[in-house]
Amino acid sequence: MARQERAIRTRRTILDAAAAVFDERGYTSATIGEILGRAGVTKGALYFHFGSKEELALGIFEEQLAVTLPPQSSKLQELVDSGLVLALRLCTDPLVRASVGLALDQGALGLDRTPAFRMWIDQITRTLAEAKARGELLPHVEVAETAELLVGSFSGVQLLSQLRCQRQDLEQRVVVLFQHMLPGIAVPAVLARLDISADRGRRALDAGRLEPATGKAAVDAEADRRAGEVAGR
Amino acid sequence: MARQERAIRTRRTILDAAAAVFDERGYTSATIGEILGRAGVTKGALYFHFGSKEELALGIFEEQLAVTLPPQSSKLQELVDSGLVLALRLCTDPLVRASVGLALDQGALGLDRTPAFRMWIDQITRTLAEAKARGELLPHVEVAETAELLVGSFSGVQLLSQLRCQRQDLEQRVVVLFQHMLPGIAVPAVLARLDISADRGRRALDAGRLEPATGKAAVDAEADRRAGEVAGR
Structure with a gap:
């Protein structure tokens, strides 16, 4: 449980860093290297959560939705x-x-x-x-x-x-x-x-309350997109 | 009158060329040179109507409004x-x-x-x-x-x-x-x-009917902007 909590916290740290870099430099110019430097995590930690720059963007989309209102x-x-x-x-x-x-x-x-x-x-x-x-x-x-x-x-x-x-x-x-x-x-x-x-x-x-997202929606969306590519949509 | 009509037609040719170049390359990357090439007019003709890339954009904004409906x-x-x-x-x-x-x-x-x-x-x-x-x-x-x-x-x-x-x-x-x-x-x-x-x-x-614009609104908007700069707004 403690390990899962730590993973969720690392994930959020990476997303906050990616958000700041995308905001300042734009998506196209931003690099994974800059996001790593800003987040202060290892390359391995980042790639454990996100396989690419696009997955980082999907993670940001998803995290933004992770709010539960009464x-x-x-x-x-x-x-x-x-x-x-x-x-x-x-x-x-x-x-x-x-x-x-x-x-x-x-x-x-x-x-x-x-x-x-x-x-x-x-x-x-x-x-x-x-x-x-x-x-x-x-x-x-x-x-x-x-x-x-x-x-x-x-x-x-x-x-x-x-x-x-x-x-x-x-x-x-x-x-x-x-x-x-x-x-x-x-x-x-x-x-x-x-x-x-x-x-x-x-x-x-x-x-x-704000709830950190688990990354599932981003993974689903990416799978959906890849399926779409295969189907030639 | 014939001269004025010709000027209006040249103005529209330049704006159409600018619109195409902005659309393809984006405003930031587009150059006056490319717009000149696309329009097939002289530098003098372009600068008679538009003093800068920004004035071309203002001309496009204005031209888009130049439609009279019943x-x-x-x-x-x-x-x-x-x-x-x-x-x-x-x-x-x-x-x-x-x-x-x-x-x-x-x-x-x-x-x-x-x-x-x-x-x-x-x-x-x-x-x-x-x-x-x-x-x-x-x-x-x-x-x-x-x-x-x-x-x-x-x-x-x-x-x-x-x-x-x-x-x-x-x-x-x-x-x-x-x-x-x-x-x-x-x-x-x-x-x-x-x-x-x-x-x-x-x-x-x-x-x-579509009516070619005269350029007045763009000039007004630019004057307005410059007045704003002077006033330190």
């Missing part, structure tokens, strides 16, 4: 909470910033950025499907379509916030996003009870 | 039309694609990308303000905030569409965006009459 009375409140927590973490956690930066880096040579979006879209699709099963959604809502829209819109809103003011107004912009979207998604009785305030992210995060 | 019975229908026309032109016009690509290129060294977003936001703000004056908007809508949200969301939705399928489903994604946003913006009587179908962009563009 359950709420509606699934749509949980959706709002996760969006506002992501907005907050984008302002405070370099690993989360690197994750979104990599996903949106059109110049990242050799990096398949689709797993990042797929992870976000899958997570929101699950939450919306549960909301639908509980009768929280308006009848016309198509869960997959709405999930893609939310992920796309959030990505663009945070890009604009970054450009305009280094994300200082990001939480408020995400509030505005939900205020505009939710009337087209939620039944009125649920809509009326949603708390969509800018400090909601801080409160939800304080009540939740 | 007036509709509601201002919100005009907003929908302009969004769907932009989606269509992103799929068909390399200059429009370059414009959005430049605006979203985080690696574009030395390029101030804010004028592009400002032009889009200003245009939508004007349309929404007119819609508000006509009583088309729900009372709580704040025009500037909603305009920023629409531009941010559109940017992200098109990025995701580009990543997933080279923008083949962009028009449909923009339909979904409007379907989700407009119930939070429009009064019901206007909402019920809006045409938000994927082929709306094609119909609006066929009935409208």
Whole structure:
């Protein structure tokens, strides 16, 4: 158990170093050597967890999702909470910033950025499907379509916030996003009870917990990608 | 008059060449020399219209906006039309694609990308303000905030569409965006009459016209930027 804990801690140290290097130098220019130097671990330790630069990026995507928030009375409140927590973490956690930066880096040579979006879209699709099963959604809502829209819109809103003011107004912009979207998604009785305030992210995060990821999702995504290559997709 | 027409045509030739070079090589790597070669014009002709690589980018931003669509019975229908026309032109016009690509290129060294977003936001703000004056908007809508949200969301939705399928489903994604946003913006009587179908962009563009820009907006934006520098903003 102690050994596993140590491995998880080393994994996170490596990911934090990779996030910092990707953020400063860009994915394409960053080298494993620089990440090793920054992390202060051995080559063997790094390659035990990550086989390549791309696996490091996948690890960052996955780690960013490893947050558990407290359950709420509606699934749509949980959706709002996760969006506002992501907005907050984008302002405070370099690993989360690197994750979104990599996903949106059109110049990242050799990096398949689709797993990042797929992870976000899958997570929101699950939450919306549960909301639908509980009768929280308006009848016309198509869960997959709405999930893609939310992920796309959030990505663009945070890009604009970054450009305009280094994300200082990001939480408020995400509030505005939900205020505009939710009337087209939620039944009125649920809509009326949603708390969509800018400090909601801080409160939800304080009540939740961050859990270091195990690396499984990254491995799955990589296997999926390789299977796709074999199938000639 | 003939001379002015020729100048406008040369300006567009240069911008098309710049758009192609920026698209292929990225803003940072592109050189004026390559753009000259592609455009087949003299150095003097290029510098008559554009003083620098950044002015070429501003010219592309401006040219992309130079489209006039037929007036509709509601201002919100005009907003929908302009969004769907932009989606269509992103799929068909390399200059429009370059414009959005430049605006979203985080690696574009030395390029101030804010004028592009400002032009889009200003245009939508004007349309929404007119819609508000006509009583088309729900009372709580704040025009500037909603305009920023629409531009941010559109940017992200098109990025995701580009990543997933080279923008083949962009028009449909923009339909979904409007379907989700407009119930939070429009009064019901206007909402019920809006045409938000994927082929709306094609119909609006066929009935409208593209007008070559004169370069004035780019000059204004540059003057604005320089004034900002002087004021130490």
